[in-house]
Amino acid sequence: MSSDSDPIDRLPIDPDLMPGDPAEPALDHHATAHAAARARRAEPSVLAAIAVGGALGAPARYGVAQVIHVAANTFPWATFWTNISGSFALGVILALILERFPPTRYLRPFVATGFLGAYTTYSAFAVETDLLIKNGHATIGLAYAAASLLAGFGAVWAGI
Secondary structure, eight states, X not given: OOOTTOGGGGSOSSXXXXXXXXXXXXXSOHHHHHHHHHHHHTOHHHHHHHXXXXXHHHHHHHHHHXXXXXXXXXXXXXXXXXXXXXXXXXXXXXXXHHHTSOOOSSHHIIIIIIIHHHHSOHHHHHHHHHHHHHTTOHXXXXXXXXXXXXXXXXXXXXXX
16 A cells, blocks of 8 residues: 555546546545545446447447458458457547546546447457357467457557
């Protein structure tokens, strides 16, 4: 546990809030601070921002799947390019939001959690990898999993 003079105790819990912000709790105890952060994230207005972002991100993902056609038991290019482009966008957008724009309670939840959370798809990635392996295409499934992870991390890094 860190001491009161530790710089980490002076940092806000939420990077969209500045130290001393009235919504920022006093950091007397880490458990209290984390409970307050969870309560702020559950505010109806923040949840609404996430929902609106998700309502826009899911159709965007569907649109990519309609443009990129994939045959059964082949490399799932639609999900791959959706997740890689979403990873790149996450890097770019979060770098811009956190470094260039004034703190806001709604922009990051709307874009990062809502839109990009619905646009990218871990569940389809996992199901497609599993089906490729179960259907006897382990090489393609493992190549897809490795390429997705490496390209995803590379895309976030390039975006930042």
